[in-house]
Amino acid sequence: MDVKRALEIYTDKNSTIEVKLEGQPVWIENVDEEHGMATVQVGSRPTNTHTVKVERLQEG
Template identity: 90%
Template sequence: MDVKRALEIYTDKNHNFEVKLEGQPVWIENVDEVHGMATVQVGPNPTNTQTVKVERLQED
């Protein structure tokens, strides 16, 4: 995924997109355009977050 698409998903009010990180569902919580990074929630636990390169995210 590229930064532009990650931002589109992050800012969409409906959030009806399936995004995965290495096969696991994630929720985009923030996108850092300058560095090409995204903070994501992995799975259902809101405290399980990771900051990863947006290229690692995949949209189903």
């Protein structure tokens, strides 16, 4: 995924778009456009967050 698409998914509050990190479902919590990074919540635990390169995220 690229930064632009990650930002679109993050800012779209009207849709639920499936995103995965290494096969695990995640929620995008923040996108750092300048550095190409995203903070994601893995699974259903709000405390289980990771900051990763957006290229590691997959849609669908």
